[in-house]
Amino acid sequence: MTDSPNRSVSRRSFLTSAGAVGALALAGCTEGPGSGTDNGLSGSIRISGSSTVYPVAQAVTEQFRSQNPGVEFNLSRDGSGGGFSNLFCEGNSDFNNASREISSDEEEQCSSNDIEYHEINVATDALTVIVNNDFASEYPGVTDMSIDQVRQIWRADGATTWQDVNGDWPDEAINRFGAADTSGTFDYFREAVLGEDANHTSDYSPTEQDNTILQGVQQGRYAIGYFGFSYYQDNQDAVTAVTLQAEDGDSYVEPTLENAKSGDYPLARPLFTYPKVSSLSQDHIAEFARYFVRQSANDSLIADQVGYVPKTEEGMQSELDALNEAISNA
Structure with missing residues (x-):
């Protein structure tokens, strides 16, 4: 707004x-x-x-x-x-x-x-998608995702393994950590990423505690999560932020305060x-x-x-x- x-x-x-x-x-x-x-x-x-x-x-x-x-x-x-x-x-x-x-x-x-x-x-805020550091090191491409790929990961009828999202990624189950459905972050993510035609998957660990999301992604090799930028900024060594592409052909944009302020980051809110x-x-x-x-x-x-x-x-x-x-x- x-x-x-x-x-x-x-x-x-x-x-x-x-x-x-x-x-x-x-x-x-x-x-x-x-x-x-x-x-x-x-x-x-x-x-x-x-x-x-x-x-x-x-x-x-x-x-x-x-x-x-x-x-x-x-x-x-x-x-x-x-x-x-x-x-x-x-x-x-x-x-x-x-x-x-x-x-x-x-x-x-x-x-x-x-x-x-x-x-x-x-x-x-710049809502931030994060992945495990070891996963990002082994598969560097996972740090650049389109909004459509993020949607595939988090929609109810979407991907179950990383290979389902990208054939170059491992055939390993996606381990998800995200906001509980009582959270405004859940509501925003559902609207901005999933859209009206898709439901948020129930196959994830929901919580109101951002530290729980952080710890889950940090400890799970094939884990992904999302939360507010403030929590990422305080823990940049613990997890890896994903740069996001809004539409095909667009640039991948990092979650930063500058990109949120300019409106370039797709998940500024x-x-x-x-x-x-x-x-x-x-x-x-x-x-x-x-x-x-x-x-x-x-x-x-x-x-x-x-x-x-x-x-x-x-x-x-x-x-x-x-x-x-x-x-x-x-």
Whole structure:
């Protein structure tokens, strides 16, 4: 999604869901820039949702709390969909992070519970496909794949061995590690790679934990996986990233921040957080939301520390203007 005004909406219907989630309480976080400054804010903030957006939220909450020690955070990795259905749309979190836009079913669930939200685009990711290092060394061609080949690997009725994808690759079973179906990364991958006519294979190891994907691919010689660029950037020696070709005749493009920013990388995607509008009536939550938006243009934090593409100053200001309007209406 390009830099654009946000939405504060609520629609009507029904959807029910339940489930338990794990949480990380950030009551004593590492000190960051501006530590020691107390702005007099106090209260708690519950943030649920995407594991992909989690590193951004974690960095921002740590910095905010160093300046506002009276504010405590409960931040968890539930998946975009798990966070929406089990927590946010049930009224049990103040923000839900998401690696894709809120779905129509989630909008209806929120509306049925009188939950109004505001959408904020906080960064851009380069969804990264990874393979095992030893496999890449033995078969260098596996590090260059077309989107069609990736589709063959991950569709329900697709390839079962690497040789099915390319006759020069080994006759070995494909060992897959990917996002669980409660994840926004799963939803985005299914839409961007598989398309409307194909289902995601069930023959894989699903998880909400990106480290589990990393370890699975690292330990399985004929393994493949996908997750957010941030996790690859932090573990570039552990696995090998695949360069991707969007269409026949196109160049193969590496997953980098520069290629995601330019739009050349085929799997560049926007990342979001969704504050609950009623929560924005509380000063500490409104100020944190503003801080989150301002940090979205912080190159040092978003690009250097976390590993995503930050907002432009102009894009950040547009988000901030829309947020302030939502706060004034809270």
